[in-house]
Amino acid sequence: MQKADQVVVAKSERTLTLLASGKVIRTYKVALGGTPVGAKEQQGDHKTPEGHYILDRRNAKSSYYKSIHVSYPNEQDKRQAAKNGVSPGGDIMIHGLPNGFGWLGATHRARDWTDGCVAVTDREMDEIWELVADGTAIEIKP
Numbered sequence: 001m002q003k004a005d006q007v008v009v010a011k012s013e014r015t016l017t018l019l020a021s022g023k024v025i026r027t028y029k030v031a032l033g034g035t036p037v038g039a040k041e042q043q044g045d046h047k048t049p050e051g052h053y054i055l056d057r058r059n060a061k062s063s064y065y066k067s068i069h070v071s072y073p074n075e076q077d078k079r080q081a082a083k084n085g086v087s088p089g090g091d092i093m094i095h096g097l098p099n100g101f102g103w104l105g106a107t108h109r110a111r112d113w114t115d116g117c118v119a120v121t122d123r124e125m126d127e128i129w130e131l132v133a134d135g136t137a138i139e140i141k142p
Contacts, residue, residue: 004131007055007138009118011036011048016118018131028124031109033116040116042081043089048116048140049077055136065096065122066129070138093117096125
């Protein structure tokens with residue numbers, strides 16, 4: 001099984017794509033933050049960030065079915081938040097469904113419901129967990 005060396009989230013298309021050497025190996029439909037349009041600007045705005053980050057750690061015992069942490073906020077995000085006098089927030093993840101709600105499956109995508117994370121089904125999270133190593137680059141596009 002080929003591992004991904006890049007992850008791209010296209011917010012407007014509600015997709016998360018895994019790439020290896022520039023070739024698509026998997027694409028998933030996702031749910032985003034409850035206020036999906038625009039880049040995350042501050043803690044509590046329910047927006048999914050936009051920019052270049054690293055998937056830097058994982059949590060098998062998350063409140064959601066597995067989670068992989070996105071390195072938001074980056075330096076640019078921190079500067080912008082400081083300029084605006086707000087906290088940039090954090091704890092942005094790719095994750096499955098809330099524990100105990102795996103039965104929802106793909107219906108979770110009927111609306112954007114996260115606090116700014118990128119959500120997939122539990123089965124999809126198992127695949128992503130196996131295909132994406134810590135340290136993989138992620139680009140989140142508008």
